[in-house]
Amino acid sequence: MPLVHLSHINKVYELDKTNIFQALKDVNLSIDKGEFVAITGPSGSGKSTLMNLLGLLDKPSSGSYDLDGHDVAHLKEATLAELRNKKIGFVFQNFNLLARTSALENVALPLIYAGVSRTERLRRAESVLKELGLGDKLQSTPSQLSGGQQQRVAIARALVTNPEVLLADEPTGNLDSKTGAEMIELFHSLHKKGRTIILITHDPAIANNAKRVIKVKDGEIVK
Ligand SMILES: Nc1ncnc2c1ncn2[C@@H]1O[C@H](COP(=O)(O)OP(=O)(O)OP(=O)(O)O)[C@@H](O)[C@H]1O
Ligand SMILES: [Mg+2]
Numbered sequence: 001m002p003l004v005h006l007s008h009i010n011k012v013y014e015l016d017k018t019n020i021f022q023a024l025k026d027v028n029l030s031i032d033k034g035e036f037v038a039i040t041g042p043s044g045s046g047k048s049t050l051m052n053l054l055g056l057l058d059k060p061s062s063g064s065y066d067l068d069g070h071d072v073a074h075l076k077e078a079t080l081a082e083l084r085n086k087k088i089g090f091v092f093q094n095f096n097l098l099a100r101t102s103a104l105e106n107v108a109l110p111l112i113y114a115g116v117s118r119t120e121r122l123r124r125a126e127s128v129l130k131e132l133g134l135g136d137k138l139q140s141t142p143s144q145l146s147g148g149q150q151q152r153v154a155i156a157r158a159l160v161t162n163p164e165v166l167l168a169d170e171p172t173g174n175l176d177s178k179t180g181a182e183m184i185e186l187f188h189s190l191h192k193k194g195r196t197i198i199l200i201t202h203d204p205a206i207a208n209n210a211k212r213v214i215k216v217k218d219g220e221i222v223k
Contacts, residue, residue: 001069002030003164003196004054009063011049011219023049025219027063031198033164036191038199038207041216047200048169050216054198055167056084068164085113089158091168095150097142097157103129104138107156114161128156132186148179155186159195166190169200184209 011024023046031037041047052058053065056072059080065073068087072080097106107125108118116124129138132152142150151171158166168187172180184206191197191211199210207213215222 002066003033003035003068004029004031004198005064005066006030006053007064007066009053009060009065011046011053011058012061023219024053024060027219027221029214029221031196033196034191034194036187036197036199036211038201038210038213039216040201040204040207040213043202045216046219047202047216049219051167051169051198051200054165055088055090056080085110085161087164089161089163089166091151091154091158091166091171093170093173095142095147095154095174097150097153099142102139102141103134103145103153103156106142106153107160110157110161124160125156128160129153132156146179147175148182151175151179151183152186159190165196165198167198167200170202171199172201172203172206180206 006027006029009024009027010022013021013023015021027050039047039050053060060073063073064071067083070083072083075083104122104125107129108121111121111124126138129135132155134149134152134156137145137149142153145153172183175183187197187199188209199207201207
């Protein structure tokens, strides 16, 4: 059974009372546990729309979505939020870290919603930060870190809950090419440790680092 299975997914945005925009058209997609997949395509092709659905941040207009054996297309927001917190680790282009908050506290944050005690939260956050080479930056705030270090803190925060899937939307978008390449190396090493990674990027050169590349064009998956 695939980890992610989308079947005949459509996503329609209602622009106003009379106009709609169909951002995804009959998307069928399966991703297995442990895969390293890139989703690529030009600006406006529907990558972020697809990521929002995959990450349970939005619901499809029609079609079915099975995530790790759960039928998630029609769940209530509260249940979606719970599954999202348990199953998905998000990484964004802008890192989305809390300013004036230490790396350690940023990474520990998702564990609050998982009901983990403070001592245990800090212990796990420290362990993931060390794994990502940031053991000497635990108390640094985002403004005291380089872009690449901030993105590694964001990746640590995504991993601290031990999610089934790491979902990264343009994670190298704000990094210079050398730091971007280091980020890709990090994804490779996480993949080798068994993580499932879905990397979303408009950049074909970045996408080609993944084991499998899925191309999106005008809301459709193209071969
Ligand atoms: N909330 C929304 N309401 C209406 N239209 C939307 C909405 N979000 C996205 N769209 C439209 O859906 C299409 C796909 O947008 P999406 O953000 O998924 O593209 P993308 O592939 O991520 O682009 P980029 O590479 O620029 O991030 C675009 O034409 C966009 O204008
Ligand atoms: Mg996008």
